[in-house]
Amino acid sequence: MLQGDATRLSFEGGTYSLQAASAAAATGSSDPVVPVAEAPAAALPEPQTEGRTSLTIQEIALAAHIAKDLPPDTEPGLSATYFFEPKNFTFPFGTHIAVVEVDRETGDIKFLRYVAVDDCGKVINPMLVDGQIHGGIVQSIGQAMYEEVVYDEQGQLITGTLMDYAVPRAHHVPHFELDRTETPSPGIRWASRVLVRQVRLVLHPLLSEPSLMRCRHSVLSISTCP
Amino acid sequence: MIAAQFDYKVPNSLEEAVSLIAADPDGSKILAGGHSLIPAMKLRLAQPQVLVDIARIKSLAYIREQGDEILIGATTTHYQLESSALLRQICPLLPLCAASIGDVQVRNKGTIGGSLAHSDPAGDWPAAALALKAELVLIGQGGERVVKADDFFVDFLTTDLQPGEILREIRIKKPTGKFGHAYEKVPHPASGFAVVGVAVNLSLKADGSCESASIGVTGVGVKAYRPNGAESALSGSSLNDAAVIEAASHACDGVDLNNDLFASGEYRCHLAKVHTRRAIAKAKASAK
Ligand SMILES: Cc1cc2nc3c(=O)[nH]c(=O)nc-3n(C[C@H](O)[C@H](O)[C@H](O)COP(=O)(O)OP(=O)(O)OC[C@H]3O[C@@H](n4cnc5c(N)ncnc54)[C@H](O)[C@@H]3O)c2cc1C
Numbered sequence: 001m002l003q004g005d006a007t008r009l010s011f012e013g014g015t016y017s018l019q020a021a022s023a024a025a026a027t028g029s030s031d032p033v034v035p036v037a038e039a040p041a042a043a044l045p046e047p048q049t050e051g052r053t054s055l056t057i058q059e060i061a062l063a064a065h066i067a068k069d070l071p072p073d074t075e076p077g078l079s080a081t082y083f084f085e086p087k088n089f090t091f092p093f094g095t096h097i098a099v100v101e102v103d104r105e106t107g108d109i110k111f112l113r114y115v116a117v118d119d120c121g122k123v124i125n126p127m128l129v130d131g132q133i134h135g136g137i138v139q140s141i142g143q144a145m146y147e148e149v150v151y152d153e154q155g156q157l158i159t160g161t162l163m164d165y166a167v168p169r170a171h172h173v174p175h176f177e178l179d180r181t182e183t184p185s186p187g188i189r190w191a192s193r194v195l196v197r198q199v200r201l202v203l204h205p206l207l208s209e210p211s212l213m214r215c216r217h218s219v220l221s222i223s224t225c226p
Numbered sequence: 227m228i229a230a231q232f233d234y235k236v237p238n239s240l241e242e243a244v245s246l247i248a249a250d251p252d253g254s255k256i257l258a259g260g261h262s263l264i265p266a267m268k269l270r271l272a273q274p275q276v277l278v279d280i281a282r283i284k285s286l287a288y289i290r291e292q293g294d295e296i297l298i299g300a301t302t303t304h305y306q307l308e309s310s311a312l313l314r315q316i317c318p319l320l321p322l323c324a325a326s327i328g329d330v331q332v333r334n335k336g337t338i339g340g341s342l343a344h345s346d347p348a349g350d351w352p353a354a355a356l357a358l359k360a361e362l363v364l365i366g367q368g369g370e371r372v373v374k375a376d377d378f379f380v381d382f383l384t385t386d387l388q389p390g391e392i393l394r395e396i397r398i399k400k401p402t403g404k405f406g407h408a409y410e411k412v413p414h415p416a417s418g419f420a421v422v423g424v425a426v427n428l429s430l431k432a433d434g435s436c437e438s439a440s441i442g443v444t445g446v447g448v449k450a451y452r453p454n455g456a457e458s459a460l461s462g463s464s465l466n467d468a469a470v471i472e473a474a475s476h477a478c479d480g481v482d483l484n485n486d487l488f489a490s491g492e493y494r495c496h497l498a499k500v501h502t503r504r505a506i507a508k509a510k511a512s513a514k
Contacts, residue, residue: 164416
């Protein structure tokens with residue numbers, strides 16, 4: 001699967017939620033390839049080895065490209081481009097629970113547990129799926145608790161270096177307790193859904209305004225802290 | 227992000243270093259761990275003509291006991307102080323403070339001498355040096371002089387070091403009798419530097435009451451300082467909760483408060499009080 005590379009793809013919109021469709025397109029596209037492969041079948045060589053009744057895809061591809069004995073009106077080659085529209089968009093879903101301790105005197109937030117159960121439909125590569133969730137959680141913790149681009153009154157960026165702009169590091173984030181369910185996506189052949197965004201969408205409201213972050217800024221009058 | 231041009235000299239001994247900077251006291255700078263100086267040079271906030279690298283002088287890095295004192299060479303790294311079994315036993319405030327600095331890479335390169343000489347308003351060592359009433363040995367062409375930590379930190383990034391002088395050694399009286407140490411720090415989430423850092427050195431009587439207390443606070447003002455009101459409220463007190471709360475309430479008396487994006491002056495002062503209280507309680511609990 002190829003994404004985000006304008007030098008190799010004639011149409012590309014970047015990596016974002018609906019890229020599940022690309023995975024789906026990869027499977028969808030195997031349909032039109034089949035007739036292409038069938039067309040030159042008549043011209044295919046006999047299996048070289050005695051007793052063999054099949055050909056490898058390499059042998060077929062070679063015959064299709066060399067195009068020595070193709071029937072009339074048959075295009076050489078063995079490739080197809082296929083555009084399709086899924087029956088519906090795909091949506092992942094899940095629930096994240098952050099158990100935090102707020103230091104009532106300083107407003108500091110400490111994670112005690114972080115539990116997340118997500119559903120991205122059929123999991124194709126579990127390592128990538130976990131990675132997406134780890135990344136999403138960390139990015140969200142950054143967004144909700146640390147990261148902010150700030151300019152002063154003169155328009156000067158005052159969070160211009162990583163000594164001022166905090167990106168969460170390993171010691172800022174809790175241990176993740178992850179689990180998943182697999183609910184096949186009806187509109188997509190591989191039944192997968194795409195995950196990237198959802199974690200961020202879940203966590204941001206969880207940790208940011210109007211709940212926890214208010215504590216830090218209001219510890220001086222701690223009674224306003226929810 | 228590219229430093230201005232400079233000359234780089236590597237002396238083999240302290241004497242050679244002293245004469246190298248004496249050649250151009252105003253244009254030269256000592257290079258130790260480089261973790262404050264090099265970033266400043268890359269931003270061209272510092273443009274020394276000559277760097278005299280003392281980090282390679284082996285005899286300048288040591289931790290040793292001598293009589294009733296602990297002697298620490300200026301180029302001893304944060305990591306060496308953090309991991310010293312001797313210090314953990316006889317002066318735990320030093321390893322506690324060292325362990326709170328930056329990250330492993332910073333602690334492996336940065337030196338106690340460099341940190342004290344730089345006097346960053348958010349640096350950790352100045353707080354510990356004040357709480358331990360350290361004495362700093364400075365050497366120049368004219369010879370040596372000894373300056374108390376109390377007199378060493380002068381202003382924002384400014385110490386009593388004169389052009390041509392090198393901080394050679396840090397001397398600390400070995401804590402005796404029943405004593406307790408603690409270092410409490412609120413690290414900046416991006417840089418790791420102290421938003422507030424409080425070093426407490428308590429000396430206790432046999433009955434657990436406070437004989438004397440010295441405290442160093444960093445991050446809160448233009449330079450690290452000792453909160454006198456807090457110290458005098460503690461000494462002679464029973465160290466019960468009320469006494470500790472009263473002492474901590476003086477943590478930022480009379481200080482011109484730092485104010486930045488991460489913490490307003492008011493919030494900093496509030497943190498200084500909370501963490502002074504916690505540090506005193508921790509020091510008391512750790513007393514042996
Ligand atoms: C990412 C990062 C995070 C950090 N986090 C922290 C932190 O949490 N807490 C903290 O306290 N510090 C922190 N630091 C600073 C670090 O501890 C520095 O190493 C230290 O402040 C300076 O020590 P140095 O040996 O690197 O000195 P250098 O950078 O080499 O020198 C600093 C200054 O002191 C002078 N100097 C050095 N040694 C001597 C000497 N013996 N005599 C006279 N002048 C001398 C130099 O000329 C220069 O002006 C951090 C630095 C970085 C890069």
